[in-house]
Amino acid sequence: xxxxxxxxxxxxxxxxxxxxxxxxxxxxxxxxxxxxxxxxxxxxxxxxxxxxxxxxxxxxxxxxxxxxxxxxxxxxxxxxxxxxxxxxxxxxxxxxxxxxxxxxxxxxxxxxxxxxxxxxxxxxxxxxxxxxxxxxxxxxxxxxxxxxxxxxxxxxxxxxxxxxxxxxxxxxxxxxxxxxxxxxxxxxxxxxxxxxxxxxxxxxxxxxxxxxxxxxxxxxxxxxxxxxxxxxxxxxxxxx
Amino acid sequence: xxxxxxxxxxxxxxxxxxxxxxxxxxxxxxxxxxxxxxxxxxxxxxxxxxxxxxxxxxxxxxxxxxxxxxxxxxxxxxxxxxxxxxxxxxxxxxxxxxxxxxxxxxxxxxxxxxxxxxxxxxxxxxxxxxxxxxxxxxxxxxxxxxxxxxxxxxxxxxxxxxxxxxxxxxxxxxxxxxxxxxxxxxxxxxxxxxxxxxxxxxxxxxxxxxxxxxxx
Numbered sequence: 431x432x433x434x435x436x437x438x439x440x441x442x443x444x445x446x447x448x449x450x451x452x453x454x455x456x457x458x459x460x461x462x463x464x465x466x467x468x469x470x471x472x473x474x475x476x477x478x479x480x481x482x483x484x485x486x487x488x489x490x491x492x493x494x495x496x497x498x499x500x501x502x503x504x505x506x507x508x509x510x511x512x513x514x515x516x517x518x519x520x521x522x523x524x525x526x527x528x529x530x531x532x533x534x535x536x537x538x539x540x541x542x543x544x545x546x547x548x549x550x551x552x553x554x555x556x557x558x559x560x561x562x563x564x565x566x567x568x569x570x571x572x573x574x575x576x577x578x579x580x581x582x583x584x585x586x587x588x589x590x591x592x593x594x595x596x597x598x599x600x601x602x603x604x605x606x607x608x609x610x611x612x613x614x615x616x617x618x619x620x621x622x623x624x625x626x627x628x629x630x631x632x633x634x635x636x637x638x639x640x641x642x643x644x645x646x647x648x649x650x651x652x653x654x655x656x657x658x659x660x661x662x663x664x665x666x667x668x669x670x
Numbered sequence: 671x672x673x674x675x676x677x678x679x680x681x682x683x684x685x686x687x688x689x690x691x692x693x694x695x696x697x698x699x700x701x702x703x704x705x706x707x708x709x710x711x712x713x714x715x716x717x718x719x720x721x722x723x724x725x726x727x728x729x730x731x732x733x734x735x736x737x738x739x740x741x742x743x744x745x746x747x748x749x750x751x752x753x754x755x756x757x758x759x760x761x762x763x764x765x766x767x768x769x770x771x772x773x774x775x776x777x778x779x780x781x782x783x784x785x786x787x788x789x790x791x792x793x794x795x796x797x798x799x800x801x802x803x804x805x806x807x808x809x810x811x812x813x814x815x816x817x818x819x820x821x822x823x824x825x826x827x828x829x830x831x832x833x834x835x836x837x838x839x840x841x842x843x844x845x846x847x848x849x850x851x852x853x854x855x856x857x858x859x860x861x862x863x864x865x866x867x868x869x870x871x872x873x874x875x876x877x878x879x880x881x882x883x884x885x886x
Contacts, residue, residue, distance in 0.1 A: 564836065567833060568837065571833055572834060575824045581823070581884070585883055585884075588816075588820065588876055588879055589816075589820055592816055596838050599841050603861075606861075607844045607848065
């Protein structure tokens with residue numbers, strides 16, 4: 431499938447209908463998942479209705495990491511095979527991943543205020559999510575700071591791979607550090623076995639996020655390709 | 671002269687001509703001087719907060735040295751010479767990093783001793799703080815090489831460079847500050863050494879890959 435889509439013309443033909451289909455799928459899943467999660471799923475026996483923010487929070491956390499993994503893959507393809515669509519894909523995915531990470535941080539904070547009694551805790555997972563968010567920002571900033579698109583793409587790809595090495599190390603360091611600093615963490619390990627009635631809406635929301643990511647990334651890619659075509663056309667016009 | 675020795679000597683000479691460690695040391699002293707002014711001279715508070723703040727100040731002083739690391743080479747054509755040289759670019763970058771560490775990192779680590787004492791760190795912990803800073807600045811140089819190479823062609827790269835490099839500084843800061851605070855020293859010192867070695871090994875590879883693109 432990737433080899434088929436590697437041709438930009440075929441990609442444009444494919445994404446012309448794939449992007450709206452994915453977007454429609456995402457909207458349908460959100461339309462089903464949000465009421466299911468927020469109204470019809472059972473309240474948590476300890477946290478009551480506040481636990482429902484989990485359905486927004488957890489898929490955002492999953493896919494902020496998933497998007498970064500996607501970008502790492504695209505960056506690898508870009509560096510090894512020098513494929514222009516891989517550059518475009520990595521760049522198009524970055525803002526989506528950054529927003530997912532921001533959603534995860536904000537909803538986590540909103541959830542923490544009533545349940546933990548604090549807006550922010552330097553817990554291992556929160557800190558590594560914050561580092562992931564900053565990594566996204568650095569990646570986007572590097573792309574926009576370098577004018578030559580091709581060079582920006584390769585440099586950003588290197589940064590992405592460096593981040594892929596750094597993030598697991600940060601995750602490990604921060605876990606070590608937070609266990610050292612907070613022996614009595616407020617994050618209890620209980621409630622790990624999730625009830626099936628909660629799993630349904632959670633997976634629906636995760637699917638909705640995934641389709642939304644696909645749709646937004648394809649749309650970003652299309653607009654980047656269109657922009658490049660316009661620039662090339664203007665260049666030709668200026669030369670003639 | 672071997673390419674490593676030649677680059678190392680050139681870099682040392684350039685850094686020395688540019689004032690050597692004087693400016694970063696002054697930055698380091700100035701930043702740590704503000705700490706008690708902001709927190710108040712409470713001894714008990716400083717004993718806890720001092721060593722980590724020494725670490726933060728050292729990280730920032732190192733960060734401030736990175737912006738021009740490859741920019742000058744790119745502008746005056748030295749980078750093209752490095753690419754033409756038969757020596758691998760990774761080795762040349764490694765030599766530049768080594769020179770930066772010797773000229774700036776080590777003086778910062780040594781200067782960590784008086785600063786830590788002034789911030790009321792217990793005397794018996796001062797050698798540990800100096801050792802942790804020596805290893806930590808090596809890790810910072812490794813991460814900094816990558817950031818400096820990625821932003822070599824960006825004008826006024828300072829903020830972007832910081833944004834790229836600060837997440838890479840997180841692991842050495844965690845373990846270094848842990849050593850400096852005397853918590854779980856053995857394990858933290860081991861992992862800090864690993865950070866420094868990983869920086870020395872991987873930093874030049876990623877930086878060289880980025881520099882090849884910058885010169886195209």
